[in-house]
Amino acid sequence: MNHFFVVILFLMAANLYALTEAETSAIIKTVDDLQRNSGDYTSLCYIKDTEKGKEPRLNQALVYRRDTDNKFMILFTKPKEDAGKGYLKIDKNLWNYEPSTGKWDRKTERERIGGTNSRRGDFDESKLSEEFTAVYDGDEKLGDYDAYKFTLAGKNGVDVPYPVLKLWVDKASKNILKREEYSLSKKLMRTSFYPKWMKKFSPSKKSDVWIPEEIRIFDELEKGNTTIILIKEVDLNTLPENMFTKAWVESKSK
């Protein structure tokens, strides 16, 4: 009988510490807000892609964003054979430019950026609270970090490549530590770790913006395939007005 009361007390205590729906939404919104820049963004990215049984590939790319207008652009600069290739997102359409043919192709949110296991969303502004509904799963210890664990399900009518996410958010900083992405049938597809975050002052936001310095992505379907993204030289100053156009990408690809 005593054990029964202990269990009841434990459950009550656990429930006491469980996050409410509103608190969960607030934390997810905080995760977004910490990363939200509300202005222009430039960074230099190194993307190392390793496929099982193959030599690793290293790409260098410049990422440009204008978050207020939902514009996004990646321009590959290295290696030589990939230099000039680019992605441009205008409104809801993601376009890929191939300089060897001079052709633009429309791509989906599932597009593997530069053939790696990274997606457009890995480089773009966080929109978790807009795209997903979160449920608090409990607290977990992730290494030295105390983390909230959430399950996020894609909202109706919103097109996201992975409709279910599991998220581990650092209790102290409210930054993401780990992210698992699941298919519609709930199969684990990718696991990403965010070991390093940097803080940068944003003139447009007039406060600090948190940016992941490193993202380690593990392919859970094809075990052994990994992608590491290093984000360097972040600049949050205003970019020229006419940059986010196909003509601009083409001019840089010559």
Place this chain on the structure above:
Amino acid sequence: MGIFFTIGFRSLIKHKTHSLILGSAIISVTILLIIITNVTSGIQDTMMKGSTTLFSGHVNITGFFKTSTSSAAPVITDLARLRKLAREIVPEATFIVDRVNGFGKIISDQSSMQIPMMGIDVEEEAPILKDLSVAAGNISDLSKKNGLIIFEAQAKKLKVAVGDRVTVSMPTYRNMYNTMDVNVVAIVRDMGYLSNFSAFLNKDDIRELYQMKEDSSGRVMIFLPNYKTVAAVESRVRSGIEKAGFRLMDKDPQPFFMKFDKVAAEGWTGQKIDITNWEDEVSIMKWIITLFNVLTGMLTMILLTIVSLGLMNMLWITIKERTGEIGTMRAIGMQRRSLVILFIIEPFILSSLSTIIGIVIGLLISAGLNAMHIIIADSALRTFLMSDTLLLSTSFSQIIITFIAITTFTTVGAIIPAWRAGKLSPVIAMSTID
């Protein structure tokens, strides 16, 4: 005229050395041409068999559905009505089935591959699938859910055997990843190059992966008793479907996966039906047939020119040798015209007989090569011939064309020497007689 043939035939026997040399040359050329044309026909037959087993009916009712102006899904809705219409428009059809188009990744423990997959109903498609040669497992096990049929080359790449579990990953039409774990229920023998682009899943599984409704599919496939009626049936289906109130896409003889960009760029939404035939679905491979036809044509011209020159040369020699004979014939009253005809009939008999012998030998060699089931080890050649074994197929019309081409070419080559023979003066011709 019969007398000319008798004289011509006797003359050929009399000058048997010349006749044998030239006849052998014509026979060799004919054998070569027959084998080449049989290889071309073999490729064409393999292509049709592969196309109609793996991807397509003889005529297809397919199309695209666009939820927004920039999207394009190879899906047709109102399936029951379309199938009913197909049966009404083509009552002579042997089978009418529907398949769901899929494209995704098959992932095993060892490897993965991106491949088009077709959702099928094995019970309904039993007569079509009989052309698949099972290497391991049982095709009918695909009637249960969570099964997969792959080809030997794919099994080798994925390093899987029957009973192994693999994951199929496909994006839904809303661009979400979806996956399903399936078991390999059968491994079938490769059907040349085309089978690299095909695998089969249970129709319901693909519908589940794509989140499609029961009344949606990828294509209604119409199989005909005689594939030579494809063009007429296609036109009948086109007008019948249009009359039934469906919007039609303009004819574009390309496989559906080549039309995505074009359709996505068009401004319409909803459904448009596309009527295609088996050749459209493998049109990207038609260059092989074209290349073979061009090569055959070029080779034919070169060989026939050489043979004709040889024939002309032989006739020149013959005329020189037979000047006395010509003089005698002219002296006993043979007209110039008759002499020309005689000298044309001779090579005609020679080339006709040689071509017939060449065709018979060529056909026997082709049958022998087919019976030997020669396995093509070289992968590039396999790609080119679209088959894992050397397959030669005989086309009656091609035989007739070969016969007419060779006999005409060689006979025409005899006109100038014959005309020169006819011009010889009887006195001069007689004077050469010792």
